[in-house]
Amino acid sequence: MKIHEIPISDTENKDIKLFELTNKAGTIVRITNAGASVTSIKTKDKNANFSDIVLGFDHPEEYINPNYLDNCIFIGSTIGRFANRIAKGKFNLDGKTCKLEANDGQNHLHGGSSGFHSKIWNPHIDNTDAGEILVMNLYSPDGDAGYPGNLKAEVRFSLSNDNELIINYNAKSDAKTPVNLTNHSYFNLSGKDTDILNHEVMIFADKYTPKDGDIPTGDIIPTQKTPFDFKSFHKVGDRLALLPKSGYDHNLVINGKEGYLKRAAVVKEPESGRTLEIYTTMPGLQFYTGGHLDGSYGNSFRRFSKFAAMCFETQYFPDSPNHPSFPSCIFGPDRPYSHTTVFKFGIE
Incomplete structure (x- = not known):
């Protein structure tokens, strides 16, 4: 795997960088240090045609544009300190109540408006025996967005010749604090300006966490005989009528032990023949089908x-x-x- 920096023109912020990762299969992944965001993933289809399979902005500076951050949909970014929601923006830790920003109604979402997605990370390239690795570092001070502890976060991106985008997340804090890092890439394996309703999805989850509004009730219940049972392939659009109008935005409990890399999901797109496998050491997977995307943003290819x-x-x-x-x-x-997450790209 090779990594090189792509020159950026017409940007006032000289700290913003863009990197391109390539492998022997011809796969190309672009990542910016603005939000440690994946901006593009180009893979080939069954006819050996390459196209982009994720949503992303044309210019890296768009990821930290104030207007975008005020109405953020977290395109491809690294999320922290805590991915997803915390009810009413508060929690108790060792007898102390910690108060966070309520940036999603009454709740705290994706680290708040000043979360890791809004930061310019410090990048460098590591040369290893396995190839080059793109490393992003970020320091989050005690009290940042209301979280306790001085936290040092590191995200390592590598692209294998087996077509695996490997993301290793590491963080250290000098005090107890919640940490929940993820990548928020939006996938459409067709590589076309079309929806994902015909994509076929399998998720290895026997259980899920039901919610009241957007917040889990605290229960963990079987997926069997629910729209969240993806133990066999289902088209994304097959059971939307059984869900809120926004579609899927739910946490599934991945089978297997936390800390062990396990296959969490498989996606197939019949027309292109592309496949995507997701592996993770994490215990959960938020399956979100983009129901809140409203066309406010886009790139030169699509809204x-x-x-x-x-x-x-x-x-x-x-x-x-x-x-x-x-x-x-x-x-x-x-x-x-x-923790580690792997996105493996294929063709069938």
Whole structure:
């Protein structure tokens, strides 16, 4: 795998960088340090034609444009300190109430308006025996967005010759704090300006966390005989009539042990023949089908409209700091954060 920096013109912020990762299969992944965001993934289809399979902006500076951040849809970005929602923007930790920004109604979402998606990360390239790795580092001080502890976060991106985009997340804090990092890429394997309703999805989850509004009830119940049962392939659009108008935006409990890399989901797009496999060491997966995309944003190829693409956000469960029965998302000096997610691209 090779990585090189792509020169950026016409930007006032000279700290913004854009990198291109390539492998022997010809796959190209572009990543900017603006939000540590994946901007483009170009893979070949069954006819050996390459096209982009994720939503992304044409220019890296768009990821930190104030107008975009005021109405953010988190296109391809690294999310932190806590991916997903925390009810009413607060939680108790060792007897102390921590108050966060309520940026999603009454709730805290994706680290708040000043979350990791809005930061310019410090990038460098590591040369390893396995090839070059793009490394992004970020320092989040004590009290940042209301979170306790001085946190140092590192995200490592690599592209294997087996067509795997490997994302390693690491973080260390000098005090106990919730940590839940994920990537918010929106996938559409067709590579065309069309919706994802005919994509076929399988998710290896026997259980899910039901919710009241957007917040989990605290229960963990079987997916069997629900629209969340993806243990066999289902088209995205098959059961939307059984869901709210916004479609899927739910946390599924991935089978297998936390900390062990396991296959979480498989996606197929029949026309192009492209496939996507998701592997993770995390306990949960937020399956989101882009129901809140409203066409406000786009690139030179398409508008980002409802059901234009879908996300597979590997994660700790939403509102985990307020649910002791959920897997613990609390990390600190004696428990550093370390997780891996792999997006593997293929053809059938």
